[in-house]
Structures are given as structure tokens and as C-alpha cells.
Amino acid sequence: MIVLKGAEVSAKIREEVEQILAGSGKQAPKLAIVRVGENPDDMSYERGARKKLESFGLRVQSCPYPANISDEDFKKEFRRVNEDPDVDGILLLRPLPKQICEKDIEGMIDPSKDVDGISPTNSAKIFAGDSTGFAPCTAEAVVEVLKQKGIPITGKRVVIVGRSMVVGKPLSMLMLKENATVTICHTRTRDLRGTCQGAEILVAAAGRAKMLDDAYVGQDAVVIDVGINVDENGSLCGDVDFDSIQEKASMATPVPGGVGAVTTAVLAKHLALAAARQ
Ligand code: NAP
Numbered sequence: 001m002i003v004l005k006g007a008e009v010s011a012k013i014r015e016e017v018e019q020i021l022a023g024s025g026k027q028a029p030k031l032a033i034v035r036v037g038e039n040p041d042d043m044s045y046e047r048g049a050r051k052k053l054e055s056f057g058l059r060v061q062s063c064p065y066p067a068n069i070s071d072e073d074f075k076k077e078f079r080r081v082n083e084d085p086d087v088d089g090i091l092l093l094r095p096l097p098k099q100i101c102e103k104d105i106e107g108m109i110d111p112s113k114d115v116d117g118i119s120p121t122n123s124a125k126i127f128a129g130d131s132t133g134f135a136p137c138t139a140e141a142v143v144e145v146l147k148q149k150g151i152p153i154t155g156k157r158v159v160i161v162g163r164s165m166v167v168g169k170p171l172s173m174l175m176l177k178e179n180a181t182v183t184i185c186h187t188r189t190r191d192l193r194g195t196c197q198g199a200e201i202l203v204a205a206a207g208r209a210k211m212l213d214d215a216y217v218g219q220d221a222v223v224i225d226v227g228i229n230v231d232e233n234g235s236l237c238g239d240v241d242f243d244s245i246q247e248k249a250s251m252a253t254p255v256p257g258g259v260g261a262v263t264t265a266v267l268a269k270h271l272a273l274a275a276a277r278q
Helices: 006-024 040-055 073-081 102-108 120-127 137-148 168-177 190-197 259-278
Strands: 030-036 059-065 089-092 157-161 181-185 203-206 222-225
Touching: 006 137, 006 181, 030 040, 030 259, 040 059, 040 259, 059 073, 073 102, 073 168, 089 259, 137 168, 137 203, 137 222, 137 259, 157 168, 157 190, 168 181, 181 190
Parallel strands: 030 059, 030 089, 157 181, 157 203, 203 222
Antiparallel strands: none
16 A cells, blocks of 8 residues: 655645745745634644744744633634735634634635635635635645645545535535545445445545544545544544555555645645735
8 A cells, every 4th residue: 555645745735835936926925823712733733834834935923812702802803814914814723612603704704815715705616616716725635635646536436524614525526626426424324334435535534533444445445534533542543544454545645644734735825825816
């Protein structure tokens, strides 16, 4: 089985970012990372994104707010960031605390700065197959891995386990645009195992540690693992039981070191594009 390493894909995306920046004359676009509270997962993602973007020569501004900020105050602060001409892109770490209406913020964010594709405008564009918008970075990272590794998508049976707005749903639309035949699975899917076995490209985005083992993988399938979980020993792991699929899959992404590394590279690419388009 060939291990599809995220770092190699990320390096190719870096070259694209450099080309976009050179072509646009924008030297160092700025990303604002908006975080409410101090959730360790958010803080770890923020650190990773900052490190990757800065290594690409991009700027990052942290915008942290207290966990108990009111809906009204947060909207006031968010509007300020949204309207700041020095901010080219905004990454909102979610979920937000209950007192803040997340839907309102999704509706407020300037679609041209919405580099993680949360606004209704960008969702609609993905649905319409219009590539002038921004897809959620993780969903696009899956397509980038396949494309950069030269894995054909056209006509392939793609099975996606998970139907969230962050990964499964937008990814299904991106795969459709690439002419795949797409099946989306979720907790009500009957015969998940049989459905997954029929996949030529299997994408795991369920958020369940090692739930997909070799019994779910067809011979020579390509397996892309989006999951980020902690196993019984406290180690990071994906939704796929990586060791068990070695003899079944032809290629697979590891966790860590797979899709996660590509997600932040896609974020950098979106920021460069946002700045170039503005
Ligand atoms: P989510 O909102 O919890 O959605 C999980 C989806 O998986 C739901 O649609 C759920 O079905 C489905 N599912 C859960 N258990 C299942 C099961 N046993 N059988 C079949 N379907 C099942 O999660 P998410 O935000 O999409 O994230 C998914 C995973 O990706 C998480 O591990 C997350 O940490 C990871 N992630 C990684 C990145 C990255 O950069 N690599 C970025 C974002 C997320 P229902 O709809 O029926 O409930």
C-alpha cells in the first residue's frame, strides 16, 4: 500500500500560492483567525494554521474573545474584523458558544473573505459547481490529495462516510464536479460495510476512531481518512484502522500527516486567492 503523505501535497500547493502571489502583486495577505474561548482543539488548530501560513510567507492575526462574550458584542467585534481593509480572509473557529447565533455570523461574513466556505453564498456556489467561491478547506483538501497524486476521479465510485456541512456534503459536490459517482453514508445507512466495499475511492469523515477496518475496504481501493480522533492510548488516529487495511487498499492517507496537513495549505491558497481577487 502506498502512503499518501500530506506534506508532499502541501509542498505543491505552496508553489501554487507563490504563483498566485507573484501574479497578483499582493505580497503578504492577512488571515484573521476569530476564536471565542480557549477550546484546546481550536487553539491547536490555530497554532497549526499560523505555522503553515507563516511558513508560506502569509500573515496571521489572532482575534480571540472571551467564552462569555454576548451575541451583540461578538457581532460588533466580528463586523469590525469583517470590514477591516487590511484583512483579506477570515477563519472562524467553530462551534461558537451557545449564546452566539452561528447562523447569523455565517450570513454576515463577507463571501470574498470567507476562506473556509461557511457563508450561504459560498455553499450555493459549491452546489452550483461554480468555482469562483470558496469550499470548506478540508473538503477541498481531499480533492487536492487525489489530484496532486494523479489519482483519477472521473467515473469512479466514490463513497463518503459523513454528511456534515464541513466535510461530507461539500465534498460530495466537489466530487460530483470532478465527474465521480458519489454515495454519501451516515448513521442511518443500511449495510455501511457493503457500500464501503464497493468504493474505488473511500473517504472517511465520521469522527469515529478506527471504525473502518479492512472489512470495509474493497481490494485496491484508495482510502482518504479525514478523521481526527484520539484512540484508547491517547494517540491521534483517524477513522480508518490504518494497520488493518495494508493488504487491501492500494493507497491511503495516514493520520496524522495526511489530510490535516493539506487542509491548512488549502487555507493558505484560499487566502492568496481572496487577496488576489480583492
Ligand atoms: P460531524 O459533524 O460529527 O459529522 C460526522 C458525520 O459522520 C455525520 O454525518 C454522521 O452521521 C456520520 N457518522 C458518525 N458516525 C457514523 C457511523 N458509525 N456510521 C456512519 N456514519 C457515521 O463531524 P465533521 O465535522 O464532519 O468531522 C468528521 C471528522 O473529520 C472528525 O474526526 C473531525 O475531527 C475531522 N475533521 C478533520 C479536519 C482536517 O483538517 N483533517 C477538518 C475538519 C474535521 P449523521 O449525520 O447521521 O449523524
